[in-house]
Amino acid sequence: PHFLFNSMNTIASLIRTRPAQAETAVEDLADLFRAALAKSEGMHTLGEELDLARGYLRIEELRLGVRLTVRWDVAELPRDMILPALLLQPLVENAVYHGVQPIENGGTVGVTGRRVAGAIEIVVENPLPPHNRRGPRGNGIALANIEGRIAYHFESRGALSIDERPESFVCTLRLPYD
Numbered sequence: 001p002h003f004l005f006n007s008m009n010t011i012a013s014l015i016r017t018r019p020a021q022a023e024t025a026v027e028d029l030a031d032l033f034r035a036a037l038a039k040s041e042g043m044h045t046l047g048e049e050l051d052l053a054r055g056y057l058r059i060e061e062l063r064l065g066v067r068l069t070v071r072w073d074v075a076e077l078p079r080d081m082i083l084p085a086l087l088l089q090p091l092v093e094n095a096v097y098h099g100v101q102p103i104e105n106g107g108t109v110g111v112t113g114r115r116v117a118g119a120i121e122i123v124v125e126n127p128l129p130p131h132n133r134r135g136p137r138g139n140g141i142a143l144a145n146i147e148g149r150i151a152y153h154f155e156s157r158g159a160l161s162i163d164e165r166p167e168s169f170v171c172t173l174r175l176p177y178d
Contacts, residue, residue: 003093009062024175035085044086047079048119053088057109057169058060060096067106068096074113077120081177084149090142091124091171099126099169115177119157122173143171150175 007029014022035044035052044052057070089164107127110165114121138154143160150158150173162169 006063007059010059018164019125021062028059031055032059032089035089040084042085043163044084045079045085046077046081049077049085049088050074050077052086053092053111053126054090056089057092057096064096064100064106067103068100069106069108071108071110071112074122077122078115078177079173083122083175084153086148087146087173087175088122088124089113091173093107094142094171095124095126097147097168099128102129102131103127116174118176119174119178120177122175123170124173125168125170128167128169146173 007025011022011025011029014025028076031052032055035042054072057068061068061070092109092111100107100109110125112122112123112125143162147160150160154176161172161174161176163172164170
């Protein structure tokens with residue numbers, strides 16, 4: 001609900017001053033809702049998944065302004081690969097919500113993808129706010145959901161690994177790809 005209200009407020013603030021950006025944000029929000037309301041067993045191409053994550057991050061860039069920087073390096077990924085819908089978007093959402101948003105000056109969300117032997121890896125990295133370096137995180141529902149869907153679709157051939165570094169939080173999504 002917070003994302004919806006924040007998005008709608010951002011769009012409302014853009015309508016008069018930047019109508020083209022407001023329209024793009026409405027389209028990105030519609031794409032996100034379409035994907036979220038589809039059956040949870042739904043499949044996408046990796047290209048669709050990347051586009052959905054980009055749309056989400058465009059909305060957040062409008063809301064957070066210079067506090068959010070996004071770095072993409074995914075040209076090596078096969079856009080036609082079939083995978084379960086909404087594996088990547090919740091990772092970038094967590095990166096913004098738990099990583100960048102709580103930091104006064106914001107930070108960078110990095111999304112990097114590469115092919116490795118028989119698989120693809122997508123790494124989502126975000127800064128770790130100072131207060132989170134010692135205390136508990138969120139409740140982990142999104143991560144558990146992603147792990148469960150990976151196990152359901154790919155069994156042991158896919159994985160989500162988490163690496164908390166001194167200054168950053170890194171999620172690595174590994175999916176089989178022949």
